[in-house]
Amino acid sequence: MKSEQVVHRFKEKGYKITPQRRAIINALLLAKQPATAGELLQELRDLFPDISLDTVYRNLKLLTDLGLLNQINVKSGETSRFEFSDCPHHHHLVCMQCGASRCLDYCAMEKGGLAAAEEHGFEVVGHVFEIYGYCPGCRGAN
Amino acid sequence: MKSEQVVHRFKEKGYKITPQRRAIINALLLAKQPATAGELLQELRDLFPDISLDTVYRNLKLLTDLGLLNQINVKSGETSRFEFSDCPHHHHLVCMQCGASRCLDYCAMEKGGLAAAEEHGFEVVGHVFEIYGYCPGCRGAN
DNA sequence: ATCGGTGCAAACCATTTGCACGTTA
């Protein structure tokens, strides 16, 4: 997804485009892996020393509500990660040592999960599939 | 799983058995669905008006660390649910309306997820697979 | 000139922790 497409979606909905918003979008687009609000704040501080964490959260929430971002929840109480949702549907490998989150082009739902859910009369809206473990760099390091 | 088995595991590990502990174990065993700390507190108050939420949390954590409970995380910031882990490995259907959590005898990992993860040199420790949507009772109610 | 967006500070909520006392083994 390109920055301008996101900006366009914003204008379409009547939202204004601020420098902070552009910066948040760009930081997310440049991120090599799904990012946390805190990580984004760090990077954004370079350009906007005064940007606040609440602005980051507000915009992440807005982008998520617009359906542009996926929110990846790891554990209750742990921080969420965000990524653009336009990439082909996929899930993640989450490293328990370094916290890195790699994308995985395998979807559990496609392999029967959906059918299993609907057997129960459930109307499926979404799903989470996350694998925890240690990435190659961290294996055995602990 | 029976209450006495759990108690036995506790003693084995050198933990003491208190009335509160027994009550928490029983409340979890009786629960019709994975329970939250708050729900458990409510029920426990009948027997122990003075039991505190921290005691519930402490014991849920202990039981989880001993591998006796599964902790089901929904969203970051939302409360976790707990269930005994001795039932055959499975996942959940979580209703976004009423919060009910039904068990599902389908495991995404078994269908190829594990292989997909190991392709990346990842050492798999655990995984989460949760399906969100609306249960039969809540469909269309919103 | 509006009205939405921002920074700041304070509020919130689930969960955790420090401490002194009570209870189990």
Next chain:
DNA sequence: TAACGTGCAAATGGTTTGCACCGAT
């Protein structure tokens, strides 16, 4: 009686909200 477990209160960490000002449209 020696740990360990508990209740209480306070701390924590992620996230949200109220408010007054500022900036995009």
